[in-house]
Amino acid sequence: MLQVKDLESGYGSMQVLWKPSLEVKRGTITSLLGPNGAGKSTLLATIFGSVEPWGGKVIYEDRDVTQIPTHKKVDMGIALVPEGKHLFPNMSVYENLSMGAYLKKALVHKEESLELVYSLFPRLRERRNQMAGSLSGGEQQMVTIARGLMTKPKLMMLDEPSQGLAPKLVGEVFETILKMKEEVGLTILLIEQNADASLEAADYVYVMHEGLIKAQGTPAEIKQSADIREAYLGI
Amino acid sequence: MFSEQLIGNLIQGLVLGTIYGMATMGLSLIFGVLKVVNVGHGAFIMVGAFVTLFLFNALGLNPILAIPVAFIIGMALGYLFYYTTIKRLIKAPELATLLATFAIGVLLEEVIKLIFGSEFRGYNWAVGKVSLGITVLPLSKLYACAGSIIIAVLLYLWFNKTRAGSAMRSVVEDSEGARVCGVNVSGTYALSFALGIGLTMASGVLLTMFIPVGINPYMGGGYTLKAFVIAVLGGLASPYGAFFGGLVFGLLENGSYTIFALIPGVEPFALTRFFSFVMLLIILLIRPTGLLSRK
């Protein structure tokens, strides 16, 4: 569904991505692991287009989308749930979710998307009229994921969705991600600090370090390799 | 006698205040969305004033009709300056856009001077007056006041009831969040700059309806300063805050004028200006985010 080939990008004159390549198969959860500063967020942002690619290719559904602007990518079914939430704090939960259905294609399905989102996150139905800025950290994280779902994506890229959450909530987030794959039929590219939980949920794993893919394999393969675990994952 | 004069001046201040408010909305909109302080703000007001003057004197066009004309020219100028200048500087340190908008202001002043010369001009639109007993209001001022309120309400509806408006609000709240929702953020930046300049030029028309004299290429500086005070009063990033800031400013300006006029040996008009900026300093000291802002 998604192929990334030799992608390069960075900030200013500082190169961050040094030609990583990866593939995300339809209907799977692909997990991207690696230490802080490895360039994981930059990779997702460059795939999405909020960071401009310097070289390489992004192929989505057999189409070269490397230079396609972000709003067109959202329209094509690519969603990014960014690191650090980026909610609209002075809008209600409902307005935040509505913004997810901003594009016409998503707007047509707004009601059914809302039903889906409220069934995955019942709390959000209760809180729908509350300002997003006044929600708890966990609830805000739910809104971020839910808003991504409202764009009616086929591919969902999640950047550390469990960041800063209590262990119990981390479990809930992973359950939701599994549901999104199994019940909603999404393809998922996931960044996680939480390597154990991530290896549990993923179908395939890439390990990133210093802007490069250093290792890849099934979760079982990664777990077996003491080298990889020690060198990059600290587990 | 004094209280009658004060009430009369306050009514004038309220009318002028709505126009001040409207004349600051463009500045706040541009700051709210782009985080760019448009130092050339007053120069666009001046161009709006010249549009009115030209349409009235050369073509005999009613100033009310100059409002949409100035707005459309403003949108076009806004897009032009956005794509030629601002867009390239958006990611640079703030000083870059300060200098650029300052330069745009100077450019506009000199171009207008080249075309129209630098003498003070005015126009005479005789549409009658209404007497409120205490004070007499020319209808042109009332039209300007009504026009300001209508434009502010339209902007409010556009912001809150349309898709493009909600896109712009989302960019103000969190541009990265807006981007992942599929909002064309760079297009929204361009639109908000154009809209801000359009509103500012339209306010130039409304201001000349209130004060149809003293139109000259350098009239904008004073308005830039007033707009800064008003924007700070209302919270820099909110167009509605700016509108209410304008009301407060109009009342304070006219109210303090009346009081200063009582002090013998004082030129009240000069002291009013002094008073405005003392106010700005005090507000900045006690509430740097603006008097009417939420945060």
Ligand SMILES: Nc1ncnc2c1ncn2[C@@H]1O[C@H](COP(=O)(O)OP(=O)(O)OP(=O)(O)O)[C@@H](O)[C@H]1O
């Ligand atoms: N907006 C930015 N401007 C400049 N440099 C940046 C920016 N964002 C990230 N970087 C730098 O790029 C490098 C990669 O950062 P990135 O956020 O992609 O890493 P990451 O793998 O997501 O790390 P983490 O696990 O901490 O989220 C880091 O050295 C970081 O300092």
Ligand SMILES: [Mg+2]
């Ligand atoms: Mg990151």
